[in-house]
Amino acid sequence: MNTRPILDNMNLPLLGMSLAAILVAFVFAAVGTSYVLRRSRGTIQEAKIRFWAKIGWVVFAVYVVGYMTYFYKKAEPVVIAYPFTAGDKALASGHYKEALDDYKAIVARYPNFGLAHYKLGMLYRVVKQVDGSIVELKKAIALDPNLAPAYFALGSILWTRGTAMDAMPYFEKGLTLDPKTPERPFFQQIIDRAKKEKAGLIKPGTSGRPHLSTDSPAIPSLSTPTPGAKTP
DSSP states (O other), X not given: OEEOGGGTTOOHHHHHHHHHHHHHHHHHXXXXXXHXXXXXXXXXXXXXXXXXXXXXXXXXXXXXXXXXXXXXXXXSOEEOOOTTHHHHHHHHTTOXXXXXXXXXXXXXXXXXXXHHHHHHHHHHHHTTOHHHHHHHHHHHHHHOTTOHHHHHHHHXXXXXXXXXXXXXXXXXXXXXXXXXXXXXXXXXXXXXXXXXXXXXXXOSSSTTOOOOOTTXXXXXXXXXXXXXXXXX
């Protein structure tokens, strides 16, 4: 799958500050060079100052090009092997602790990999650690805003715990990303209920909610939802 694992532990705000510092340095260097050359014009030192100014600008240009090339290469997608094989196998065998340990290790290795947080969040739900599931699913959405199954899964949990209005924004976003999902009728039913709750036509809450079968979207699959998923 395509990912950017080298960027996972990079301090991106710090990188932005570094680029801003280069821009500021360029402005000050340009102003300073112009000032010094103006002051030395017509003096015996003018030729020497111009020579060293050229050397300085060449070095600065080489540094900037090298700096940008380094981070550009770091940001290029690279292909890594599917990292969830061991965890998926443990999960299929009912060894939840082993699966949790493996998924947690993958999240630690690739903290900006949205799919890893999704897988961990879904496993948390399987073992009834719902609070942890919500946290991980929200991280998955923040890191990969196009991961539709994460919206459906989080919406289902919030619907089960609260009201249709809690779930509605997640179901709506998920359907925008994956309008052909087989569970669309269910999600649309909850969205319609949420609109009635907002209008005061029915009492908010889960009483009277549609009954869910064991195959319902409230228990989404742990399988990989999107081949070739990318990290930021």
